[in-house]
Amino acid sequence: MQRTADAADHSAGQSAKRHAQTQFEKWALSYDRSWLNEMVFFPAVRICQESILRWQADRADRPFRMLDVGCGTGTLLSLMAREPGAERLFGLDYAKEMTRRAADKFAGSPHAEKLQMLNGDAERLPLCDGAVDIVTCCNSFHHYPHQATAVCEFGRVLRPGGILVLIDAFRDNVIGWIVYDVGVAKIEKHVHHASWSAVRQMALGAGFADVAQRKSGVFAPLLVTVARR
Numbered sequence: 001m002q003r004t005a006d007a008a009d010h011s012a013g014q015s016a017k018r019h020a021q022t023q024f025e026k027w028a029l030s031y032d033r034s035w036l037n038e039m040v041f042f043p044a045v046r047i048c049q050e051s052i053l054r055w056q057a058d059r060a061d062r063p064f065r066m067l068d069v070g071c072g073t074g075t076l077l078s079l080m081a082r083e084p085g086a087e088r089l090f091g092l093d094y095a096k097e098m099t100r101r102a103a104d105k106f107a108g109s110p111h112a113e114k115l116q117m118l119n120g121d122a123e124r125l126p127l128c129d130g131a132v133d134i135v136t137c138c139n140s141f142h143h144y145p146h147q148a149t150a151v152c153e154f155g156r157v158l159r160p161g162g163i164l165v166l167i168d169a170f171r172d173n174v175i176g177w178i179v180y181d182v183g184v185a186k187i188e189k190h191v192h193h194a195s196w197s198a199v200r201q202m203a204l205g206a207g208f209a210d211v212a213q214r215k216s217g218v219f220a221p222l223l224v225t226v227a228r229r
């Protein structure tokens with residue numbers, strides 16, 4: 001009985017991942033100039049960057065290693081690579097075209113030697129334990145069929161004291177529910193916008209501490225979660 005349930009869960013998960021992959025393979029070339037990127041995704045990237053810079057300021061700009069999960073075309077990492085403390089920056093994406101697009105952008109960057117793209121799954125990160133100081137995940141989490149597994153992976157690759165900045169849809173008020181659980185879910189399908197408390201529980205369950213959460217924005221509200229490993 002349990003085996004059948006596990007097999008069904010695995011198969012549903014694979015189908016959700018294939019769906020996201022197909023969607024983003026097609027979108028990769030036009031993603032950076034799309035209105036959705038400008039209106040929703042890029043503001044989240046900026047919030048993520050600001051959260052990291054605040055954390056960096058508290059630790060006197062010491063060198064850092066970072067992983068951006070579901071990084072798309074690598075916008076956040078391109079911004080972070082300019083920071084003097086940026087030592088090694090990894091981007092990971094499930095869609096091969098996104099990975100290629102980000103790798104092309106990185107190759108043309110003046111900070112190319114710090115940047116590396118990986119093609120892979122948020123639920124099975126190809127880095128060793130404690131490999132990075134910062135894990136970020138912006139606008140991508142709702143595509144993961146096993147979100148708690150992904151959060152455990154974020155914790156595994158972070159060194160103790162490192163931070164996670166996770167930004168995704170805020171669906172705990174009427175506007176957020178209509179925009180994400182009704183609108184986006186109908187268009188994108190196979191997505192799950194985790195509630196404020198569910199994200200908090202996942203972070204605590206994965207061993208994170210000092211979990212700070214806030215809502216940002218009104219018409220496409222975001223849930224910003226910052227936690228310490």
Ligand SMILES: C[S@@+](CC[C@H](N)C(=O)[O-])C[C@H]1O[C@@H](n2cnc3c(N)ncnc32)[C@H](O)[C@@H]1O
Binds near residue numbers: 072
């Ligand atoms: C809306 S884009 C966000 C890209 C970037 N983080 C940003 O904010 O501009 C979502 C990204 O998540 C990636 N993604 C979806 N499922 C994934 C998974 N299981 N593992 C890694 N990346 C995934 C998609 O391929 C896509 O590039």
